[in-house]
Amino acid sequence: TKYIDFNFIHFKEKLLENEKIKISYSVLYNLMSLNQIKSPRKQKLRKKDKSHPLRERHKYFGELLQADASEHLWLGINHPKIFLHGAIDDATNTVVGLYFDYQETLNGYYNVLYQILKNYGIPMTFYTDKRTIFTYQKNNSKNEEKNTFNQFSRCCNELGVEIITTSIPQAKGRIERLWGTLQDRLKNELGLAKVTTLEETNKFLKEFLPKFNKHFALPIDYNNSAFVDAPESDKINLLLSITSTRRTDNGSSISFANKKYLAYDNKKLKVFNSKTNVTIINAFDKTLYLKYENKIYNLLEYIPTVKNTEKTLPK
Known part of the structure; x- marks a missing residue:
């Protein structure tokens, strides 16, 4: 019963692959017919649309x-x-x-x-x-x-x-x-x-x-082949991204998804003028980057240090 929804050709393939049973399609078909078992595919009514003839294939792999x-x-x-x-x-x-x-x-x-x-x-x-x-x-x-x-x-x-x-x-x-x-x-x-x-x-x-x-x-x-060489993996990661525009604030930070971030270049903080337009790149691997003047910077979440404002109680 585990193959009950398989069409006959698919069933024949699974018998060989999983059960090591080799049988010709004609023998299988006759056995099924004798037991009044129809292929699920045959039971589906199909209407052919003749108003759209088959289009000729493109010639080259990767062309379309x-x-x-x-x-x-x-x-x-x-x-x-x-x-x-x-x-x-x-x-x-x-x-x-x-x-x-x-x-x-x-x-x-x-x-x-x-x-x-x-x-x-x-x-x-x-x-x-x-x-x-x-x-x-x-x-x-x-x-x-x-x-x-x-x-x-x-x-x-x-x-x-x-x-x-x-x-x-x-x-x-x-x-x-x-x-x-x-x-x-x-x-x-x-x-x-x-x-x-x-x-x-x-x-x-x-x-x-x-x-x-x-x-x-x-x-x-x-x-x-019409395919051409793809970019390196790090470039693909940046291309398959979600981009958006942001403006920096007075402290060079930017807001994204209810969090604040700072941009770094080789661990060195990048300082921006206030209200500088920048592009945020949410990369394919979900890492965040900042793009400014065609240069890519790493983004790290900015978590402000909480100052100790507790007053000393008198003795």
């Missing part, structure tokens, strides 16, 4: 990546829905990054982009929905951290990655079909592995993704 997020009961009906963020290469069907989060978030897409940069390099183009996480929408809020154009799009702009958006789901059919496959396979694999937490899901993906690509992706021609 389709990115999206899928809300689903990934951990089963006894757990709330969570979001799987992902990107797939248009030329090879290689899934270049996957990451779970509770909502569709900047953090989710940053983690996907981190995997891409570390494993493959800088792609040429992202192709995705017209959502605020990827496109500019005027934000009247003073909270710059919530303006996603100043975050993901800024990051892509600094990397030289173009973002193309579409409002038609069928236009990014590769990743839409990927979600269908993953909602079938990955969900069952997570259940089989008894994964129940968000942290466990992302840990599981590290093992799952290479196997998935080996099974479904086309061969990669690295000699004709």
